[in-house]
Amino acid sequence: MLRKSIPFALAMLVFAAACAPSAHDEGSIETVTLPSPDSPLVAVHLLFKVGSMHDPAGKQGLAALTGMMVGDAGTSEHTYSELIDLLYPMASDIEVDTDREITVISGVAHSETLADYTDLLTEAVLEPRFDERDLSRNKEQLMAYLTTTLRATNDELLGLEGIQQAIFNDHPYKNSSAGTVEGLESITVDDVKSFYQQHYTQANLMLGVGGGYSEDYLASLKKTLSALPAGEASDSVTLPEPTPVEGRQFTLIEKETDSVGIHFGHALPINRSNPDYYPLMVANSYLGEHRTFHGRLMQQLRGKRGLNYGDYSYIEYWHLPPLTTTPSPGYPRNQQYFSVWVRPVVPTTAHFALRDAIYEVDRLLERGLTQEEFELTRDFLINYSKLWAQTLSDRLAVLMDSMYYRMPYYIDEIETRLNGLSVEDVNAAVKKYLQTDDFHAVMVTNNAAAAKAYLEADQPSPMQYNSDPDPEVIEDDKTIQAIAVNPASIEIIPVAEMFQR
Amino acid sequence: MCNKLLVALAVLGVTVIAVAPASAEDEIFPYTIHEKTLDNGLRIVVIPYDSPGTVAFMTAVRTGSRDEVEPGHSGFAHFFEHMMFRGTDKYSGDEYNDLLKRMGADSNADTSDDRTRYYLTGPAVELETMMDMESDRFKHLDYSEEVFKREALAVLGEYNKNISSPFLPMWERLRELAFQQHTYSHTTMGYLDDIKAMPDYYDYSLGFFARFYRPENSVLLVVGDADPEEVFTLAAKYYGDWEPGYQEPTVAAEPPQEEHQESHIDWPAPIRPYLMAGYRIPAFSSETVDTAALGIIEQLLFSESAPLYQQLMVEDQWVDSLQTINFDHRDPYLFTIFSRIKSNDLVPKVQAAIDEHIQKLQDELVDAEYLERVKSHMRYSFALGLNSPDALRDVIGTYLWVTGDPSEVNRIYAQYQKVTPEDIQRVARETFQPNQTTTVTLSYPASDEAATGATTGAGR
Numbered sequence: 030m031l032r033k034s035i036p037f038a039l040a041m042l043v044f045a046a047a048c049a050p051s052a053h054d055e056g057s058i059e060t061v062t063l064p065s066p067d068s069p070l071v072a073v074h075l076l077f078k079v080g081s082m083h084d085p086a087g088k089q090g091l092a093a094l095t096g097m098m099v100g101d102a103g104t105s106e107h108t109y110s111e112l113i114d115l116l117y118p119m120a121s122d123i124e125v126d127t128d129r130e131i132t133v134i135s136g137v138a139h140s141e142t143l144a145d146y147t148d149l150l151t152e153a154v155l156e157p158r159f160d161e162r163d164l165s166r167n168k169e170q171l172m173a174y175l176t177t178t179l180r181a182t183n184d185e186l187l188g189l190e191g192i193q194q195a196i197f198n199d200h201p202y203k204n205s206s207a208g209t210v211e212g213l214e215s216i217t218v219d220d221v222k223s224f225y226q227q228h229y230t231q232a233n234l235m236l237g238v239g240g241g242y243s244e245d246y247l248a249s250l251k252k253t254l255s256a257l258p259a260g261e262a263s264d265s266v267t268l269p270e271p272t273p274v275e276g277r278q279f280t281l282i283e284k285e286t287d288s289v290g291i292h293f294g295h296a297l298p299i300n301r302s303n304p305d306y307y308p309l310m311v312a313n314s315y316l317g318e319h320r321t322f323h324g325r326l327m328q329q330l331r332g333k334r335g336l337n338y339g340d341y342s343y344i345e346y347w348h349l350p351p352l353t354t355t356p357s358p359g360y361p362r363n364q365q366y367f368s369v370w371v372r373p374v375v376p377t378t379a380h381f382a383l384r385d386a387i388y389e390v391d392r393l394l395e396r397g398l399t400q401e402e403f404e405l406t407r408d409f410l411i412n413y414s415k416l417w418a419q420t421l422s423d424r425l426a427v428l429m430d431s432m433y434y435r436m437p438y439y440i441d442e443i444e445t446r447l448n449g450l451s452v453e454d455v456n457a458a459v460k461k462y463l464q465t466d467d468f469h470a471v472m473v474t475n476n477a478a479a480a481k482a483y484l485e486a487d488q489p490s491p492m493q494y495n496s497d498p499d500p501e502v503i504e505d506d507k508t509i510q511a512i513a514v515n516p517a518s519i520e521i522i523p524v525a526e527m528f529q530r
Numbered sequence: 531m532c533n534k535l536l537v538a539l540a541v542l543g544v545t546v547i548a549v550a551p552a553s554a555e556d557e558i559f560p561y562t563i564h565e566k567t568l569d570n571g572l573r574i575v576v577i578p579y580d581s582p583g584t585v586a587f588m589t590a591v592r593t594g595s596r597d598e599v600e601p602g603h604s605g606f607a608h609f610f611e612h613m614m615f616r617g618t619d620k621y622s623g624d625e626y627n628d629l630l631k632r633m634g635a636d637s638n639a640d641t642s643d644d645r646t647r648y649y650l651t652g653p654a655v656e657l658e659t660m661m662d663m664e665s666d667r668f669k670h671l672d673y674s675e676e677v678f679k680r681e682a683l684a685v686l687g688e689y690n691k692n693i694s695s696p697f698l699p700m701w702e703r704l705r706e707l708a709f710q711q712h713t714y715s716h717t718t719m720g721y722l723d724d725i726k727a728m729p730d731y732y733d734y735s736l737g738f739f740a741r742f743y744r745p746e747n748s749v750l751l752v753v754g755d756a757d758p759e760e761v762f763t764l765a766a767k768y769y770g771d772w773e774p775g776y777q778e779p780t781v782a783a784e785p786p787q788e789e790h791q792e793s794h795i796d797w798p799a800p801i802r803p804y805l806m807a808g809y810r811i812p813a814f815s816s817e818t819v820d821t822a823a824l825g826i827i828e829q830l831l832f833s834e835s836a837p838l839y840q841q842l843m844v845e846d847q848w849v850d851s852l853q854t855i856n857f858d859h860r861d862p863y864l865f866t867i868f869s870r871i872k873s874n875d876l877v878p879k880v881q882a883a884i885d886e887h888i889q890k891l892q893d894e895l896v897d898a899e900y901l902e903r904v905k906s907h908m909r910y911s912f913a914l915g916l917n918s919p920d921a922l923r924d925v926i927g928t929y930l931w932v933t934g935d936p937s938e939v940n941r942i943y944a945q946y947q948k949v950t951p952e953d954i955q956r957v958a959r960e961t962f963q964p965n966q967t968t969t970v971t972l973s974y975p976a977s978d979e980a981a982t983g984a985t986t987g988a989g990r
Contacts, residue, residue, distance in 0.1 A: 070914065110840050117835035118903045120910035139910055166847050173802060173850040173870065181801040184694040285799040288690035320638065322615060323627040332623070335683030338691050354636055373690045405631055412634020412653055416584070419918035495729050496679035525800070 063239030074135040074237035079228035082201035090208020093127040097167040100125025103158035192292035195469035230260020239425035276517025281477035284524035289379035293470035294368030302434040307446035308458035317342030320354040358426035380490035397456030558943035564758035571746025576758040585754035586919035593742040595718040605720015608641040616673040645931035654755040665768035682728040707791040712784035744776035754919040803973035808864035816941035823957040838887040895951040
């Protein structure tokens with residue numbers, strides 16, 4: 030029960046780290062720290078460099094399932110139910126998240142419960158129970174995600190996975206991080222044990238600790254984690270270049286739906302550790318910063334034409350948890366891609382919306398940014414990016430991502446790099462890295478045959494508005510409606526085949 | 531324990547709750563709340579917080595879909611939220627967006643049953659600009675009929691993006707069955723037919739702005755690197771001439787529910803079945819322990835540690851998702867359960883298990899030690915959640931629109947402190963009555979075998 034002695038004055042939570050973040054390589058565990066001595070909270074992140082790209086053939090989903098058998102299952106000392114009971118009064122979770130390259134086991138605890146929490150967290154990581162019932166439950170969770178959440182209840186997540194499958198076909202990134210239905214079905218407890226023993230090693234671990242912890246705490250935690258086998262780094266797996274796309278290749282995912290969602294894009298040869306990423310970041314923000322109203326795509330497709338709810342562009346993978354507007358840390362990927370996302374439109378405007386989005390990318394390619402647009406966008410990003418890591422846990426995750434990419438703290442790097450840019454740098458990067466001649470496009474639709482027919486016919490797709498649009502819209506539409514989409518190929522995939530094997 | 535990959539399921543929000551002693555010096559909320567009300571009735575709340583260089587700024591209008599009393603206008607409060615970004619004489623929509631971009635703010639708005647809120651988080655040095663641009667649109671919003679009609683299409687697009695989830699049709703059905711008189715009978719998104727008719731209501735929209743977007747129906751909240759006196763001075767400068775004139779709508783009271791309501795929705799594609807059950811509950815109140823007791827019951831039944839959750843999720847593994855929707859409301863509302871079940875044949879078994887555990891709460895006093903564990907969880911959950919200016923904005927914001935008073939946070943948590951096993955039993959008996967329950971199920975109308983196939987490899 031709450032007593033006066035309990036320090037509820039949590040106002041001491043320091044927003045910006047009181048001390049500089051740092052990375053060490055003491056012993057064999059790579060460690061990242063973000064001390065904030067006055068904070069009553071401590072965040073602990075264990076980043077293992079193993080993700081769905083390391084799933085063995087036929088066992089797609091093994092990395093995610095292994096992560097859950099560590100972070101969402103029992104330990105040798107406690108059943109899963111007992112573990113939950115122990116964690117519950119602290120209101121701290123053991124969170125687990127597997128992406129293409131990494132798996133993060135993490136949590137935040139109050140300093141009052143930190144010792145007990147840490148015991149449970151390390152117990153989970155060092156001594157997984159590998160219980161059959163835990164396997165069955167976690168497998169069901171992943172299966173339900175693939176077969177119901179993605180296939181049947183969330184067209185937008187479906188499209189997001191679809192465009193990645195198209196761009197990274199024949200690449201270790203192809204499958205959802207949750208794996209495939211047949212892959213999951215084939216996974217046994219022995220598979221999980223073997224995968225754990227191979228990949229949950231000191232060599233694969235990056236430890237992150239942030240907040241009001243002591244040096245003794247950190248030393249003790251590292252000592253405990255040194256019980257992991259030394260192992261060998263599994264990030265040495267070769268990451269091939271995605272197969273280059275030739276022409277505009279369409280995938281139509283057919284399912285029951287009232288609207289049409291559209292993505293198109295192509296692989297990029299750079300990520301945020303490359304200096305060229307930053308001029309491209311300015312151009313992308315100008316074109317379609319996620320969930321803002323000032324990107325060109327948003328202004329033109331939604332603002333001036335009322336086509337849908339939102340239109341954005343990206344130069345790296347965007348994780349899409351509900352309701353967030355800024356990029357989520359914790360999903361570093363060495364191989365990135367450019368993409369445009371047109372949120373669901375009514376079927377009668379899908380052809381036009383696709384053309385309009387292509388038109389906007391082409392416009393960017395042809396005219397670039399003006400000096401004024403460049404300065405406005407650059408200054409926006411420098412300020413806006415400071416909001417991307419408001420919580421202790423997010424700041425620690427951004428720092429660990431940065432270490433993963435072997436680069437300075439990302440948000441500082443944005444300011445440094447952007448302050449050194451000119452509009453010419455930005456426009457050169459656009460021409461160097463973006464294009465619309467060769468891309469993959471994915472459309473989620475209930476009538477793929479009709480979509481295929483209008484894409485192949487490539488006839489003009491004039492808009493019918495419910496009110497008089499601006500004169501410049503009428504003028505631009507004459508061009509947009511007749512843009513040759515010229516698809517190189519069109520493949521129809523019934524949604525039931527998605528994520529199957 | 532939580533898998534972030536699966537978090538797409540958990541879109542329904544979480545009730546943030548905790549406990550606190552009653553004495554002022556031990557109030558749960560650890561930050562000082564500064565308040566002032568302007569002559570025109572606008573309330574300003576400032577909470578200094580250690581976020582160097584950053585403030586979270588919010589305007590809440592205490593009008594939401596609850597206020598859509600005229601037939602055929604469901605969803606209008608939400609639609610109007612969109613119109614608020616369409617500019618004024620001083621700052622056109624494009625200029626408003628340019629200002630936001632110039633300051634690097636994170637900005638958006640959302641609407642729910644009881645309110646519409648507009649928020650931006652950005653540099654503290656831009657606070658005066660925020661006051662200027664925000665006050666301007668609340669005083670002088672101006673848009674053409676063409677722009678109005680176009681924006682209605684964006685709302686239709688929003689409906690279209692949401693309707694691919696079974697949640698929205700189930701939510702629509704549950705509410706229209708549970709409420710016959712009160713406007714909580716429709717969702718905030720509104721009915722599709724009403725959304726399609728929106729382009730014809732330009733004149734209605736002007737009246738909507740004039741009736742509801744008034745200072746005495748609104749509140750400003752500033753959290754972060756801000757001096758309260760400076761905020762009050764700026765607010766007086768920019769909002770002082772906002773003319774009052776709020777016309778409170780007459781929202782019909784909902785009579786007691788007489789009998790159990792149930793309905794089923796067929797889904798056109800293979801899917802795991804869903805169960806939604808709503809129980810009528812009183813309006814939010816910190817005057818008694820009842821709201822707090824219900825918050826604790828939510829934990830006793832549906833937290834990860836709860837026996838029911840353990841049975842359904844961990845032991846029997848009949849469900850892969852079990853959530854509650856329990857947001858504080860101005861008027862009597864619903865405590866709602868939402869679950870995704872492994873196969874069609876298990877739906878009645880899951881319903882029976884839920885009923886059984888509710889019955890146990892009604893029949894037996896909850897163990898005092900277990901109750902203390904729940905209160906500990908709530909206390910730490912509250913503490914861990916106050917981790918950014920935006921988080922504080924969200925915690926305090928709820929009370930600003932439910933009762934208008936940010937100090938509710940301390941009063942309600944004082945009530946949590948007082949909840950006894952007897953309170954739990956009494957509130958469980960009063961709330962979970964068959965005649966106060968509405969149940970909606972959704973499934974693919976094939977055989978159980980086919981529906982199960984959806985989970986294990988349909989379309990192979």
